[in-house]
Amino acid sequence: MTLWAKLRPYGMVAPAILVFSLFFIYPIFYMIYLSMFDWNFVSPTKAFVGLQNFQDLLSEEDFRKVLTNTSIYTILTVTLTTGLALLLALWLNKRNIFHGFVQGAIFSPHIISLVSISLLWSWLMDPEYGLLNWVIGLVGFGKLQWLSHPSTALVSLVMVAVWKGVGYNALVFIAGLQSIPADIYEAASLDRSKPWTTFTKLILPMLSPTIFFLVIINMIGSFQVFETIAIMTQGGPINSTNTLVYYIYENGFRFFKIGYASAAGVILLIIVGILTIVYFKLLSNRVHYR
Amino acid sequence: MMKKFTALMLATVMTATLAACGSNGAAGSQATSSPSEAGANGGSSKKIVIKYWYAFGDKIEEAKLHLVEGFNDSQDRIEVVAEHQGDYEDLHAKVQAAFAAGNAPAVTDLESSSTGVFARSGMLEELTAFAERDNAELQLEDFNPGLMGNAYVDEKLYGLPFMRSTPILYKNVTLLKEAGLDPEGPKSWDELEQYSRVLKEKGKTGMTVPADIWFYEALVAQSGGKMLSDDGKSAAFNSPEGVAPVEFWKKMVGEGLFKIPVGDEAGATADKDWANQLSAFKFASTAGVNGSLEIAKGNGFEMKTSFMPANKDYGVPTGGCQLVITAKQSDEEKEAAWEFLKWMTSKENTIYQHKNVGYLPTRLSALESEDLKAHFKEFPQYKVAVDQLEYARPRPMESAYPEVTKIIREAIEKSILDPKTNPQDAMNEAADKANKLLNK
Numbered sequence: 151m152t153l154w155a156k157l158r159p160y161g162m163v164a165p166a167i168l169v170f171s172l173f174f175i176y177p178i179f180y181m182i183y184l185s186m187f188d189w190n191f192v193s194p195t196k197a198f199v200g201l202q203n204f205q206d207l208l209s210e211e212d213f214r215k216v217l218t219n220t221s222i223y224t225i226l227t228v229t230l231t232t233g234l235a236l237l238l239a240l241w242l243n244k245r246n247i248f249h250g251f252v253q254g255a256i257f258s259p260h261i262i263s264l265v266s267i268s269l270l271w272s273w274l275m276d277p278e279y280g281l282l283n284w285v286i287g288l289v290g291f292g293k294l295q296w297l298s299h300p301s302t303a304l305v306s307l308v309m310v311a312v313w314k315g316v317g318y319n320a321l322v323f324i325a326g327l328q329s330i331p332a333d334i335y336e337a338a339s340l341d342r343s344k345p346w347t348t349f350t351k352l353i354l355p356m357l358s359p360t361i362f363f364l365v366i367i368n369m370i371g372s373f374q375v376f377e378t379i380a381i382m383t384q385g386g387p388i389n390s391t392n393t394l395v396y397y398i399y400e401n402g403f404r405f406f407k408i409g410y411a412s413a414a415g416v417i418l419l420i421i422v423g424i425l426t427i428v429y430f431k432l433l434s435n436r437v438h439y440r
Numbered sequence: 441m442m443k444k445f446t447a448l449m450l451a452t453v454m455t456a457t458l459a460a461c462g463s464n465g466a467a468g469s470q471a472t473s474s475p476s477e478a479g480a481n482g483g484s485s486k487k488i489v490i491k492y493w494y495a496f497g498d499k500i501e502e503a504k505l506h507l508v509e510g511f512n513d514s515q516d517r518i519e520v521v522a523e524h525q526g527d528y529e530d531l532h533a534k535v536q537a538a539f540a541a542g543n544a545p546a547v548t549d550l551e552s553s554s555t556g557v558f559a560r561s562g563m564l565e566e567l568t569a570f571a572e573r574d575n576a577e578l579q580l581e582d583f584n585p586g587l588m589g590n591a592y593v594d595e596k597l598y599g600l601p602f603m604r605s606t607p608i609l610y611k612n613v614t615l616l617k618e619a620g621l622d623p624e625g626p627k628s629w630d631e632l633e634q635y636s637r638v639l640k641e642k643g644k645t646g647m648t649v650p651a652d653i654w655f656y657e658a659l660v661a662q663s664g665g666k667m668l669s670d671d672g673k674s675a676a677f678n679s680p681e682g683v684a685p686v687e688f689w690k691k692m693v694g695e696g697l698f699k700i701p702v703g704d705e706a707g708a709t710a711d712k713d714w715a716n717q718l719s720a721f722k723f724a725s726t727a728g729v730n731g732s733l734e735i736a737k738g739n740g741f742e743m744k745t746s747f748m749p750a751n752k753d754y755g756v757p758t759g760g761c762q763l764v765i766t767a768k769q770s771d772e773e774k775e776a777a778w779e780f781l782k783w784m785t786s787k788e789n790t791i792y793q794h795k796n797v798g799y800l801p802t803r804l805s806a807l808e809s810e811d812l813k814a815h816f817k818e819f820p821q822y823k824v825a826v827d828q829l830e831y832a833r834p835r836p837m838e839s840a841y842p843e844v845t846k847i848i849r850e851a852i853e854k855s856i857l858d859p860k861t862n863p864q865d866a867m868n869e870a871a872d873k874a875n876k877l878l879n880k
Binding site for chain 1: 529533537539560562701702703705709712713839842843850853854
């Protein structure tokens with residue numbers, strides 16, 4: 151084997167490795183490094199504070215609130231998006247014009263910029279002038295405060311996330327459903343399987359890799375929620391919609407506390423790292439790989 | 441085995457991707473550098489190109505771009521490239537990131553209360569020497585003294601007042617007349633309350649006002665209080681004077697006389713309620729005079745402006761932005777930036793931006809000019825903010841103040857939204873939190 155043949159594979163992966171190191175590995179280590187300093191990103195001196203930032207973070211009431219918000223948001227968004235998408239997929243898994251149209255319609259939010267979506271929903275949810283309150287007024291209910299009250303703001307954001315995500319999820323589910331071989335259905339119907347049994351014993355197991363994939367993707371996406379919050383609520387009212395990534399942004403770029411923000415970033419890294427590993431450990435046993 | 445390995449790889453990749461997103465708030469922004477201005481440092485025959493970053497769109501943007509164009513046409517050595525950067529918060533975050541990346545604009549708008557944190561972090565060029573050298577032309581003493589409080593940090597000059605403002609009271613005179621109220625008032629909190637009661641009987645809201653920190657600062661000033669202690673090391677807003685505004689707002693909302701929307705759209709809601717004649721009053725920056733006059737005309741009502749009503753006395757914070765030069769520019773760029781600053785803040789140009797937007801005329805000589813005297817006669821709505829400057833005070837400039845304002849706003853919103861929350865308790869709690877930050 152010539153030297154070139156030996157080196158070639160390395161040469162070929164080098165660009166990818168370089169990009170990966172530069173934009174993923176280096177920032178992680180730089181963030182961990184920064185988390186031990188009290189710094190505003192621009193002043194010439196950095197003060198080393200050890201683990202003080204982490205101590206401050208964990209004793210900070212707001213930070214616990216932020217963690218709770220993020221968890222509630224993630225749990226609600228992931229269950230609702232995946233659940234609704236599965237139902238829609240079961241309904242839409244037919245080939246005709248009407249179902250194709252519905253499928254296209256629910257998919258369309260996926261390709262719209264999240265910033266436009268946020269602005270649009272801000273208007274729809276306006277307590278005084280919004281379309282949503284007008285509609286529920288017609289039905290005879292009182293006005294909802296939507297984003298303007300701590301008790302409804304987070305759920306309103308979940309609604310937007312579900313609306314945006316459900317089409318894409320349904321599409322992936324439909325693809326999953328269509329990849330189930332027809333002969334299995336045939337066998338089930340020959341055995342006079344009831345629809346519910348077909349669903350639980352046949353469709354769900356066959357779909358489990360898809361479900362697993364979507365839950366993970368949605369979970370990670372929800373943990374990173376930022377745009378809707380930055381545009382629609384800025385974490386308010388009274389911190390009721392402040393989530394981890396927005397908190398990091400807020401501390402880093404509005405309050406100029408880069409060290410503190412990095413410490414929060416490290417905690418985000420740890421939480422998601424653990425969650426991902428746990429998910430793979432737990433769920434990989436149950437997932438039915440063909 | 442292979443599956444397990446793939447799964448593990450996937451987990452690693454996902455974690456790493458996520459971490460990179462998380463660190464956007466910290467380290468990621470270094471990647472935002474763009475090609476530096478080619479030829480910016482070129483020979484003397486070449487034009488010097490400097491960047492100017494500004495905030496806000498619409499009339500404010502139009503005026504700023506007009507002034508920049510005027511500067512570029514007025515000479516052939518310097519070319520200023522103006523770039524829009526969103527609102528003040530977006531602008532500040534971007535300037536900070538660009539500075540860290542060594543790519544900051546030579547000149548930028550800077551919201552007045554943020555001068556402290558920017559100057560102390562070494563992001564701003566000190567202007568004292570420039571001002572002394574060129575004072576024959578600049579005439580620093582010609583700037584309205586009421587606007588210079590935020591220009592100095594630790595007795596050093598860092599900015600020149602540009603589009604400065606105070607909040608004022610906007611009144612729908614047509615509504616007031618219909619309700620049989622004297623359109624010259626209300627001059628005090630008590631009168632504001634009485635007016636609102638009458639308006640409520642007519643099915644209107646007295647005022648829609650967001651629990652904005654700037655308005656709160658004004659109401660504290662009107663009550664004779666202060667936001668922070670004189671040395672800036674501790675909170676003073678939990679004094680009786682600081683709690684009075686919150687109690688006033690809570691009472692007005694409780695009786696349905698005021699509407700205090702919360703959340704990100706609160707300011708927009710207040711403007712809409714006023715424009716649609718649902719509420720008779722709004723507090724807003726003097727920057728909105730021109731725009732509000734157009735709205736009033738379009739919706740067929742008469743509009744007046746006046747001082748914000750007094751409690752113990754009148755009082756307002758100043759606001760708006762000044763122009764600053766960022767540190768670490770070459771000498772040539774600094775000189776170019778300084779030329780630009782002098783142009784933007786000249787007498788003629790402050791008159792222009794005042795007439796076309798509504799921000800304060802920053803120079804005393806501008807106020808004396810025939811041009812503005814005639815303008816005030818025709819549109820007295822513009823003059824109110826100028827007269828109100830007598831009662832103006834600078835905004836706090838402590839580095840921790842942006843975070844403190846968030847804490848205060850939360851305490852106010854909590855007091856208003858939750859009937860069980862006692863304003864004094866909420867403000868005390870906020871003061872405890874603020875003290876920790878201010879003492880650092």
